[in-house]
Amino acid sequence: MKRFFRSEVKSCIGVFLNQDAVYYSFLQRAEADKLHMLHTDSCRIFLEDKQEYPTHFEHIGQLAEELAVRCAENGIKEKKVVLSVPENMIFSYEKQFPPLADKEIPEAMHWEIEANSPFVKHVYTYRKGTDNTYEIGIMEYQLMDELYKAFRDNGFRVIAVVEKSELLFEEKEQFAVWGNETASLPVFFTWEKMGDEKEPLQQAFFAAWRIMRGLPQNENFLPSFRQEGAWDWRKTSACLIIPFLFIFALVYGTGEWKLMRIEKEKKAVEQELFLRSGELELQRDFLNQKKEIKASSDTLKTLGEKRISWYAVFTALGAKTVQGVAVDGIETTGKGAVRVKGTANSYELVSEYVGIWAEEPLLLKEAPRLETVETEKDGRVQFSLIMKF
Secondary structure, eight states: OHHHHBOOOOEEEEEEEOSSEEEEEEEEEEETTEEEEEEEEEEEOOOSSOOOTTSOOTTHHHHHHHHHHHHHHTTOOOOEEEEEEOGGGOEEEEEEOOOOOGGGHHHHHHHHHHHHOSSSSEEEEEEEOSTTEEEEEEEEHHHHHHHHHHHHTTTOEEEEEEEOOOOOSEEOSSEEEETTEEEEOOTTOOGGGGGGGHHHHHHHHHHHHHHHHHOOGGGOOSOGGGOTTOBOHHHHHHHHHHHHHHHHHHHHHHHHHHHHHHHHHHHHHHHHHHHTHHHHHHHHHHHHHHHHHHHHHHHHHHHHHHOOOHHHHHHHHHHSOOTTEEEEEEEEOSSSOEEEEEEESSHHHHHHHHHHHHTOTTTOSSOOEEEEEEEOTTSOEEEEEEEOO
């Protein structure tokens, strides 16, 4: 299923790295089962102090830069590359496992490699052999990262990093055969003419061919988040859009059917209403009269609720007194409340008078509000309170 959504690689450059040389093959798919090797060559850099992989990173950038120059000289515009690395960049071994289901293999490999990896941080590949034996390869993450960045910085898109492996294709005069696929070679080119460069050039050629046939994820050192353009968005979009269209058609069809049914029921109801129009007219008049009576009743009820009980007001005012405070007048505010005007000998007595009302929440709907306070020439204090009984 995952491979179905992967985009097909139609052309790429296979690259085999050596200590001071880079070998490359430019491969392109012509038809479903036919490929062409359009160009193959090698380039070298001069190293005064040769060191073995994987401890020496400095010259990887030089190799990538030299490859970019050589591709430009030969008119190769392809940017996708597959890097094939030699054995001394990989810690590899074989391990036999008990029979495992396919879904159990990734987890088993994870813990196997965590237990045996010589690196603090790593990437790994595995490939199944015979009798549940797996070929396991572990690469230091820093080395893989240096390779990726070196080629990226020189304009290439690294789509896979693979280990040098046994060649599976059969050599012919002017083409190579792997299963049901054939790859034609450039005119006048033969592997035998390459001399010592034959094997590394074939590794570069084979690396490109492997990715174009569909390289399994477990044979690629490159993490999936760095495999740019790995998904075929046309297939993915089709798989998303087709179910959406099906659901839309289903919902739309169901909606249309429901609308037809509602329209049919509506016509039946209209016909019945027409037959009972006389009876409905009487019912309508009755309901209108009922609404009018209810409205009148609600109005009377509202007026009764808003009416102030003056008896309760005077009784409460007579019961709540403070020495030195006299009530001078009472009037309504038009908002269901009364305004109580009074005179006090001091501000403290006004505060005390307000306080005794605040302590009686059962008598008032809300706490009294001091509206005005004024001091007269003789020192007495005129005040007014708003209270809702």
